Amino acid sequence: MTKEETLTQFLIENQARSYRLAYSLLHSREEALDAVQTAACRALERQDGLRNPGAVKTWFTRILINACNDLLRQRGRVVPFPEEGAEPGREDPEPADDSLARRVDALPPEVGTVIKLRFYEELTLKEIGEVTGQNISTVKSRLYAGLKKLRVAMEGAEQ
DSSP states (O other): OOHHHHHHHHHHHTHHHHHHHHHHHHOOHHHHHHHHHHHHHHHHHTGGGOOOGGGHHHHHHHHHHHHHHHHHHHHHHOOOOOOTTOOOOOSSOOOTTTHHHHHHHHSOHHHHHHHIIIIISOOOHHHHHHHHTOOHHHHHHHHHHHHHHHHHHHHHHHO
16 A cells, blocks of 8 residues: 555544544634644645654644644634634533543643643554654653543542
8 A cells, every 4th residue: 555545544534533533632622623624735745754654643743733723823823713603613522520621631731742742542652652752751740640630630530
């Protein structure tokens, strides 16, 4: 199978996963869809940069996270205006107990991203390191620091 076939198959099979990751980072249906589309285009344009077709998951995830970060940076400069009469999107149902999800979102971005990649996307620590460009020690320290903050916050909420 060629690189192009491998990449195309991966993109088709992982549409929902890619959207879910983008939505977890951006919290906007439209921006998540834009990020996935941008990442897919970038991946197809840069498929020669995929040295190992077996690593397509981590390679594409890194592209997707970079596309999300680009949108987050743009968001800082642009003030969105809600459409008149627009209701918040309900495509993604709120979790039954969203207190944990809110607490993960409240973590510093570099810590929250590691936790989302580890538990939402089930990436290994090595894959997270490749995706984020961090060494495994940094990934571990951010993961465990984030988990500790979450545990303390959840225990405090139960009292």
